[in-house]
Amino acid sequence: xFDMDGTLIDSIGGWFGSCSYFLKEMNLEETDELKEMFKGxxxxxxxxxxxxxxxxxxxxxxxxxxxxxYVKEGYDEIYGAKDNVxxxxxxxxxxxxxxxLNTATNIGLCKNCLERTGLxxxxxxxxxxxxxxxxxxDERYYDWAIKKHNEDVDDIIxxxxxxxxxxxxxxxxxxxxLVYEPLTxxxxxxxxxxxxxxMDTISVENLKRIGL
Numbered sequence: 001x002f003d004m005d006g007t008l009i010d011s012i013g014g015w016f017g018s019c020s021y022f023l024k025e026m027n028l029e030e031t032d033e034l035k036e037m038f039k040g041x042x043x044x045x046x047x048x049x050x051x052x053x054x055x056x057x058x059x060x061x062x063x064x065x066x067x068x069x070y071v072k073e074g075y076d077e078i079y080g081a082k083d084n085v086x087x088x089x090x091x092x093x094x095x096x097x098x099x100x101l102n103t104a105t106n107i108g109l110c111k112n113c114l115e116r117t118g119l120x121x122x123x124x125x126x127x128x129x130x131x132x133x134x135x136x137x138d139e140r141y142y143d144w145a146i147k148k149h150n151e152d153v154d155d156i157i158x159x160x161x162x163x164x165x166x167x168x169x170x171x172x173x174x175x176x177x178l179v180y181e182p183l184t185x186x187x188x189x190x191x192x193x194x195x196x197x198x199m200d201t202i203s204v205e206n207l208k209r210i211g212l
Contacts, residue, residue, distance in 0.1 A: 001100050001102045001145060001149075001156060001157065001158040001159065001169075001174070002099065002100065002101055002102065002158075002159045002160075003102060003103060003158075003159060003160035003161060003162070003165065003179075004101055004103040004105055004110065005103065005105060005161075006161035006162070006179070006181040006183070006184050007082070007159055007160055007161045007179045007181070007202070008081060008082060008085050008101075008119060008202070009079050009080070009081060009082065009110075009113060009117070009119070010079060010080055010081070010082045011071075011074060011075070011079040011113075012161070012181055012183045012184055013183060014070070014071055014074035014075075014078065014079060015043060015071055016183060017070075018043065018067040018068070018070040018071050018074075019038065019043070019046050019047070019050065019067055021067075021070045022047075022050070022063070022066050022067050022070065023050070025066070026054075026056075028050075028054055033053075034049065034050070034053055037049040037053065043064065043067055043068070043071075044060065044064050046067075047060050047063035047064045047067055048060045048063075050063060051063055068109070071109065072109055075109060075110050075112055075113035076112045076113065076116075079113050079117075080117055081117050081118075081119060082201070082202065083201055083203075084201050084202060084203035084204070085119075085202050086118065086119075087203070087204055088202045088203055088204055088206075088207055089119070089122045091204045091207060092122075092207065092212065093122060095212070097212070098124045098149055098151065099122050099123055099124055100123055100124055100125050100126065100127060100145065100148065100149065101114075101119075101123045101125075101126045101127065102127045102136075102141075102145055102158070103126075103127070103128055103129075104128065104129045104135065104136050105128065106128060106130055107126060107128055107130075107131075125148050127141075127144065127145055127148065129141070132144040132145075136164070136165040136168065137164045137165060137168050138168065139168055139171055139172055141165075141168070142158075142168065142169045142172040142174060143172065145174075146172065146174070153172065153173040153174060154173065154175075156174045156175065157174070157175045157176070157177060157196075157210075157212075158174050158175070158176050158177065159177045159179050159199075159202060160176070160177075160178070160179065161178070161179045161180070161181035161184045161185055162184050162185065163178070163185065163188075163192070163194065163195075166178060166194075166195055167194060170195070170196075175196045175197070176195040176196050176197070177195065177196065177197045177198070177199055177210070178192065178194075178195045178197070178198045178199070179198075179199050179201075179202060180198070180199065180200045180201065197210050
């Protein structure tokens with residue numbers, strides 16, 4: 001099981017940067033105070049913060065849609081697979097492992113990127129929050145995935161760059177791998193012991209190191 005953003009695809013910077021593009025488009029300054037308000041918030045919540053901070057005559061949905069436009073452009077034209085990922089997935093396919101994409105991102109947003117990068121061909125199935133009806137911090141998201149894999153839960157491994165999904169998956173008995181991404185886990189990657197494994201990159205060498 002693989003997360004997408006920050007795990008397989010180098011897109012986290014685009015998600016985080018979309019608000020900066022929006023502010024520039026609106027001729028607004030991204031102040032230090034606003035940056036502090038962004039910390040720990042997802043894109044929609046950042047949009048709410050912008051709207052309140054500048055008292056904009058835009059609804060949160062309208063701000064989110066404008067921010068998402070920049071993210072979509074990134075998926076269509078810019079974002080690529082992270083280092084070593086393609087070789088690692090080739091290796092897993094050759095070994096006969098079932099590979100899934102388990103993401104919170106709407107498939108309509110990222111499909112062009114998956115096809116453009118060549119990642120799409122590796123997945124036996126794709127699970128989004130829209131598909132299963134649950135967020136990634138909900139244990140039922142992983143119950144859905146376990147059924148799709150149709151394997152013993154002890155044989156399933158989940159790769160992600162954020163701690164909440166991994167901790168939730170671990171509650172369901174899934175082995176977990178924290179994948180290094182400076183923008184999402186740089187502050188705690190070296191010190192955390194909350195996961196079964198950690199990888200600085202998804203590489204063939206690192207996959208072999210954990211027994212794959």
